[in-house]
Amino acid sequence: MENRDSFLQKIEKSKSINFAAKAVREFLIENNSYSDYFFIDNNLPVFDSKKIKIAFLSSYTPNLIETPLRVNLFKNKIKGDINFSGFSNIEQELFDDESTLNEFDPEFIIVSLSLEDLFPDFIYRFSHLNSKEIEKEFDGIIKRLVKIIELNSSKNRKTIICDFGYPTVLDNVLYHSNKSSGQIEQINELNKRIKLLRQKYADFSSFHFNYLQNKIGIESSFDSKLWYTSKIPFSKKFLIEFSNELSLHIANLLSSKKKCLVLDLDGTLWGGILGEDGINNILIGHDYPGNIYRDMQLLLKRFIYQGILLCACSKNNLEEVKQVFEQHPDMILGFNDFAASRINWKNKHENIRSIAEELNIGLNSFVFIDDSYFEINAINNLLPEVETIHLSGDELQKLETVKNIHWFYSIDLTEEDKIKTNLYRNDKKREESKTEFNSIEDYYRFLEMKLEIKSSDEYSINRISQLTQKTNQFNLTTRRYSISEIKKNHESTESLIFYLRLKDRFGDNGIIGTVIINITEESWKIDTLLLSCRILGRTVETALISHVINEARKQGAKSVIGEYIKSARNQQTESFYENHGFKQKGNCWYFDTENSIDNPEWIEILTKEN
């Protein structure tokens, strides 16, 4: 039992927001009364990390969410500064330069409106309305939202719009549940139109208010007393869940998502201990409690399709473990589903570190799940950048924990994400065949690499933005760009974006790099040059810079200018320009396009445009 004193001690000891956030998370597992949120809020430590300003625009009183939201944001390592603008004067708040909202100047604006306020006839006179009238009102609502999004975008603010919930009382439930255009269907239609805005407005995202309200229950989400006495339409339970989900949404927009989930085996993927109970007695199957572990495996496996790498890390004998995955008829996960595995008797922190090296991704992209508190605690202390999930309690509780894993939420998924485990598995094959060659050059030739270098197009914009957001190691300038910024560059005549796709005999690596160039009459200046860590060590960077110089010459530029901005993670690119014959002048590196750089003979360049 985590009591208040030990929580306060942990908070006092914590040197970083990472550790303090974990302490808050752990405390809340066992202490989540309403006043506990205030207790935590009163004791949140002050680190000098940046505060994120968040404003609410709503047609009701949302202020009660402040404390739970601040606590939940902190749980996600965000220091939130939350502001509420008076309700029902949304446009005035937005357009008046001297309004509280504009004085506050938030980075995020959460828009939460209710149909009761926007379109009361829809709730109280529905049967009286015809479809044309409804459509006209809905058009008006969407136009209003678009205006809000556009205005926020112009001020570099991100807009989060809550979709619409269902009314607590339906107009005439029997009649309308037999019509395809009843209240429920109409609200779904309106919500669909909100979601469609995402295709056009990259600074906008939609929040799943409707789903959340249904998950909790429409009636349990509403509190008549709070509504009629204070114009607060939410129950305590809804407020807490709403703040939690909103903080995850914001965290997702702010930071790169986790890429890898490391799984323990005994007590996590099946019940019992393989080494002691034997393959025939571990709990996994169609009866209780084995059916719960089976469902947990189904839930975990779905992350693979979202581009998350699953890894296994267990203190066990490899042969026995392989036997379970290959022979046990009720297993959902196969040994091949793991991008990497460490089945041995070493400490888990060493194993996770070595998985990170093998996959070439940073430890802060890792999430670790185990039923042993000893292992969880060890990772929390030894690898604080790794997020941990403790599977405590009985099977039913474990299932709840697995259902609620939120670390892999992401607003956009690219095609690459959907096949990522395959990509890494092909990498493994490549690694394995490396050892059969006398020289690395022989190996490069064997790979039959084909590098496609193309100008950006509509299909690649998302992925290019994602690469700028996520690439840390081979990234010369580490400039992060949103989808809308990439789009702007893509459309501008003063800049040029190339993206790279690498294929080899093991498969297609997808889009693995990008170059953003600012064009002037005399020169090409490389604003961004990055490669995904997956394909490093294959001389792709040389092929790329050689191509950029050839293109610059073709288009009349006299020189190519490069720049290196040091970050905590990009040391390996420090001498990239120097190694390729660029000359340093001040902060920049220059290359005269009368010269050229040889393309590595083992990489074939394909430049044909679509």
Next chain:
Amino acid sequence: MEERLKKVIQDVFSVDEVDINVRMDNLSNWDSLKQINYMIALEEEFGISISPEEMQLLKEEPKSVLTLIETK
């Protein structure tokens, strides 16, 4: 009971000491929103329901809240 009440007040109003004989709306950070938070926290802590009419009582000395809880 009194200790649990004091704990709720300390949390919600972020104060170190609670005097149950002093009116709540004398607190410097008392406002209508705090009052609602106070009510929700009390309802949860003591498993009671406070009616809209009884909400006015929350402004008074915490002692009267104790009496209210005892009658529930």
